Amino acid sequence: MIIARAPYRLSFFGGGTDYPTWYRACGGSVLSTTIDKYCYVSVRHLPPFFSNRHRVVWSHVETVGAIAEILHPAVREGLRMLAFDDACGLEIHHQGDLPARAGMGSSSSFAVAMILALSAFQGRMVGRHELALAAIELEQERLREHVGSQDQVAAAYGGLNRIDFVPDGEIRVAPVTLAPERVQALERRLMLFFTGTSRLSSEVAAEVVANLHERESALRRMRAMVDEALALLAADSDLDAFGALLDEGWRLKRSLASRVANETVDEVYRRAQKAGALGGKLLGAGGSGFMVFYVPERRQPAVRRALENFLHVPFRFESEGGRVLHYGSRAPWLDAPELRRPLATRPARAPRPARREGEDETGVRVRSVGSRS
Numbered sequence: 237m238i239i240a241r242a243p244y245r246l247s248f249f250g251g252g253t254d255y256p257t258w259y260r261a262c263g264g265s266v267l268s269t270t271i272d273k274y275c276y277v278s279v280r281h282l283p284p285f286f287s288n289r290h291r292v293v294w295s296h297v298e299t300v301g302a303i304a305e306i307l308h309p310a311v312r313e314g315l316r317m318l319a320f321d322d323a324c325g326l327e328i329h330h331q332g333d334l335p336a337r338a339g340m341g342s343s344s345s346f347a348v349a350m351i352l353a354l355s356a357f358q359g360r361m362v363g364r365h366e367l368a369l370a371a372i373e374l375e376q377e378r379l380r381e382h383v384g385s386q387d388q389v390a391a392a393y394g395g396l397n398r399i400d401f402v403p404d405g406e407i408r409v410a411p412v413t414l415a416p417e418r419v420q421a422l423e424r425r426l427m428l429f430f431t432g433t434s435r436l437s438s439e440v441a442a443e444v445v446a447n448l449h450e451r452e453s454a455l456r457r458m459r460a461m462v463d464e465a466l467a468l469l470a471a472d473s474d475l476d477a478f479g480a481l482l483d484e485g486w487r488l489k490r491s492l493a494s495r496v497a498n499e500t501v502d503e504v505y506r507r508a509q510k511a512g513a514l515g516g517k518l519l520g521a522g523g524s525g526f527m528v529f530y531v532p533e534r535r536q537p538a539v540r541r542a543l544e545n546f547l548h549v550p551f552r553f554e555s556e557g558g559r560v561l562h563y564g565s566r567a568p569w570l571d572a573p574e575l576r577r578p579l580a581t582r583p584a585r586a587p588r589p590a591r592r593e594g595e596d597e598t599g600v601r602v603r604s605v606g607s608r609s
Contacts, residue, residue, distance in 0.1 A: 237280040239562040240353035243270035243554050244333070244340040245390040246426075246528055247519065249461040249485055252492055254384035256376065258455060259401035265462040266386045267412070269396040271551040273333040275345040279353045280564070282325030291327040295336075310347055313378045317370070318354050328353075334549075338433050339520025344387030347371040348558045356560050367558055368392035368407070394557025398462060414469055421475055423553050427513075427531050427539060430547040431504055432524045454488045461485055479514025479530030486517040500524065504543060511535065511542035 245268050253264030282291055288299040292311050302322050306312040311328060320326070328350070336342045348371045355362045362370070371388035375381045385407065389399050393409050396419065400408040461481055468477050486505070490497050497505075501518050504527060508516060512535025519526045526549070531539050540548055 237278055237562065237564040238353045238356045238560065239276065239278045240349045240356065240558065240560045241274040241276045242345040242348040242352065242391040242558040243394055243556070244273045244275065244342060244345050245270045245387060246428075247341075247386060247390075248482065248517075249465050250459055251384070251386070251489065252451075252455055253459045254386040254399070254401055256385065259385075260403055260405065262452075262455070263403050263459075264401040265459050266399050266401075267397075267462045267465050268386060268390050268399065269553050270390055270394045270555070270557065272554045273340070273549075273551060275333070275342060275349045275391075276329075276331045276561075277346065277349040277353045278329045279357045280327050282327040284325065286325075289322055289325045291325075293327075293329040309379055310343070310350065310374065314347070314350050314354065314374055317374055317378055318351070318358070320354070334526075335430075335433050337525070338430065339518060339525030341387035341391060341520070343381070344371055344375065344383065345391045347374050348388060348391040352558045352560060356563060364392045364557060365407075365409075390557075392558045395555035396553060398466060412466065412469065418469060419553065422469065422478065424533060425475060425479070425530050426551075427529045427536060428549045428551055429504070429508075429527050429529070429543050430525070430549060431500060431518075431527055451492050454491050458485060458488050476514055476530075476532065479516075479532075481515065482517055482530050483509075483515030486515065489517060498524070501527070504546065507542045508539055511538040513539055 247266060247268040250264060250266035253259055253262075254266050255264075258264055282289070286299075289301045290299070290303065290306065292298040292300070292306055292308055294308055294311070296307065298305075298307055300306055303312060303315050303320065306315070315326075330346060330350075332342060332346075334340050334342065336346075348367055351370050351374065352362060352367060355367075368389040368391075371392065372385050375383050375388065376385070385401060386399055389407060389409060390397065396412045396414075398410045398412060400410070402408065461484070465478060465481055468475070468481065497518065501524060505516060505518075508527075508529050508531075513529040513531045516527055516529035518524075519528060529539065
């Protein structure tokens with residue numbers, strides 16, 4: 237069995253300039269960090285004693301006879317991208333510390349962890365940059381998702397980084413080098429709250445992408461804020477200006493599309509500021525999800541009280557990025573030739589019974605066990 241994990245990220249500045257539609261013409265930069273909340277993916281050979289070929293556990297449990305039948309699009313296309321076939325059965329499990337579709341880059345963290353686990357399953361070591369590019373290819377080219385390129389890089393590399401996107405397609409990652417005390421001071425002043433899962437993130441992202449070149453001045457300012465934020469962090473001065481910069485960045489982000497914010501998000505932001513937050517933002521494309529605030533430590537109890545109806549999520553920065561946690565031994569039945577024969581040469585299975593409750597039209601058994609990643 238292989239177990240891999242990838243962290244979720246907080247994006248501070250520059251979001252929007254990481255869409256290829258924008259940075260291929262104008263370049264882009266983001267400042268982000270990963271945190272100690274993770275997506276986990278395990279992969280193993282499915283023992284040959286079951287009637288189905290593959291088992292995939294995410295927010296559903298899928299048991300299927302072929303990769304083509306897998307409902308989870310990232311799993312199905314990821315297996316195809318990495319040249320897996322049905323010669324050997326697979327069991328893939330996903331677990332996450334945070335809910336999906338909530339602005340934490342969960343789809344990209346899943347893509348990174350899955351590609352890392354599947355590559356290790358094939359006996360291949362994958363470097364961080366190759367891993368990030370493979371996740372970008374999966375999401376943008378194979379799945380045609382409306383996503384930028386920062387989340388995959390953040391999840392693969394880990395840490396507090398400046399990520400630059402060059403018009404020729406090159407992606408450069410520069411770790412932010414600060415005294416540990418300065419990083420810890422920033423970390424202590426950040427508060428993360430969960431406002432609810434977003435179901436419209438892809439639609440919001442599509443609207444943002446469609447409007448990018450109509451928002452040129454806002455995006456250029458958002459990119460410039462990366463340099464300003466880094467200068468603030470590097471200076472020996474009060475960090476509170478970082479919070480004020482977050483507030484400006486949030487107002488610019490709201491201008492990118494009509495559905496980036498809504499009444500609930502605006503009310504949460506207003507209450508947090510009234511209680512002492514100097515700035516903050518909704519993470520991800522928009523709609524709802526996680527919000528991060530910069531709050532001086534003396535004001536944090538007041539902000540917790542003001543947002544008592546929402547879940548406060550303590551966190552720490554992390555710097556490991558995607559990694560393999562466990563690389564298990566070879567499944568013993570793989571050395572038995574009669575159990576490694578292609579599926580077509582095995583004895584025919586009994587006919588599938590009539591469709592039952594809980595199965596779709598293809599006969600795939602689907603059972604909900606949580607929220608989709």
